[in-house]
Amino acid sequence: MESPSIEIRRAFGFLFICVSIAVVAGAVLSEIVYQNNLPFYYYGIVWVGSFGITVGSSFRKFSKTIPLIRQRMKNSVKWPPYISAINGLCWAGPFAAIAVFPSLLQYLILLGIGLGNLATYLMMRKFSNQDNREQMIVGCIALISIPVAVFIDTQLVILQDVAVLLSRILIAISYAAGGIYARR
Numbered sequence: 627m628e629s630p631s632i633e634i635r636r637a638f639g640f641l642f643i644c645v646s647i648a649v650v651a652g653a654v655l656s657e658i659v660y661q662n663n664l665p666f667y668y669y670g671i672v673w674v675g676s677f678g679i680t681v682g683s684s685f686r687k688f689s690k691t692i693p694l695i696r697q698r699m700k701n702s703v704k705w706p707p708y709i710s711a712i713n714g715l716c717w718a719g720p721f722a723a724i725a726v727f728p729s730l731l732q733y734l735i736l737l738g739i740g741l742g743n744l745a746t747y748l749m750m751r752k753f754s755n756q757d758n759r760e761q762m763i764v765g766c767i768a769l770i771s772i773p774v775a776v777f778i779d780t781q782l783v784i785l786q787d788v789a790v791l792l793s794r795i796l797i798a799i800s801y802a803a804g805g806i807y808a809r810r
Contacts, residue, residue, distance in 0.1 A: 630694075630697075631756075633694055634694045634695070634697060634698045635758070635760065635808045636808060636809055637690075637691035637694035637695050637698075638695060638698065638758070638760055638761070638804075638805075638808050639760060639804070639805045639806070639807070639808025639809035639810075640684075640687060640688075640691055640805065640809065641691065641695060641805070642760060642764060642801045642802070642804045642805030642808065643801070643802060643805035643806070643809070644680050644681065644684060644688075644805075645798075645801045645805075646798040646799070646801040646802035646805060647680050647798075648676045648677045648679075648680040648681075649676075649794055649795075649797050649798040649801065650794075650795065650798045651676040651679070651680070652672055652673045652676035652677070652794070653791050653794035653795060653798070654791070655672040655675075655676065656669055656672050656673070656791075656794075657787060657788075657791050659672055660787050661787075698756070698758070701750060701753075701754035701756065702746070702749070702750070702754070704753070704754065705749060705753045705754075706753075709749055709753060712745065712749075713742075713745050713746055713749050716738075716741040716742050716744075716745035716746075717738060717741070717742035717745070717746075718738070719738070719741070720734045720735070720737040720738035720741060721734065721735070721738045731790065732775055732779070732789065732790050732793035732794070733772055733775060733776065733793070735793070735794075735797065736768050736769070736771050736772050736775060736793060736796065736797060737768075737769070737772060739764065739765070739768040739797060739800065740764075740765045740766070740767075740768030740769035740771075740772070740800075741765070741769070742765070743761045743762070743764040743765030743768065743804075744761075744762060744765030744766065744769065745765075746758075746761055746765075747759070747761040747762040747765060759807065759808075760804040760805065760807045760808035761804065763800070763803050763804040763807050764800045764801055764803070764804035765800075767796075767799065767800035767803055767804075768796070768797065768800040771793070771796035771797075771799075771800060774796060775789070775792065775793040775796055778792050778793075779793075
């Protein structure tokens with residue numbers, strides 16, 4: 627029988643792999659919506675559908691992993707309020723900045739995922755005595771992907787939609803890497 631910490635790590639690995647699959651599906655389908663000039667609301671259908679189908683197809687596994695994921699997330703409730711605020715700002719700040727800088731969408735998403743996961747890793751390590759390296763991997767790869775995305779966008783790709791698609795693939799790669807690490 628595995629220790630609870632290994633079960634929790636593997637549950638997060640499963641979650642991260644599912645996020646990666648959903649992001650790839652959503653990115654590809656969004657590109658199809660864009661290329662066919664379909665109405666804007668199709669993007670919502672695509673993204674909700676991508677995550678819904680991914681979770682739905684693995685519902686039995688998700689129903690077993692959700693309690694484990696909650697168990698790990700409860701550790702952050704014990705953090706001092708200012709630490710929780712900093713962690714929340716790391717996650718939400720870049721996403722909120724999209725409203726002010728919409729042209730930087732793909733970079734701000736990578737920044738939010740990178741900062742959020744890395745901050746959560748560091749705070750879980752310091753305040754909850756947990757070493758959730760899969761979260762550090764997701765965060766670091768997402769942050770390292772920002773200059774890669776900038777290079778792709780400014781030097782390799784002329785079409786903005788393709789640059790956005792590639793940045794979403796980088797997000798999927800970061801979650802897949804963290805998920806694979808956690809599932810080992």
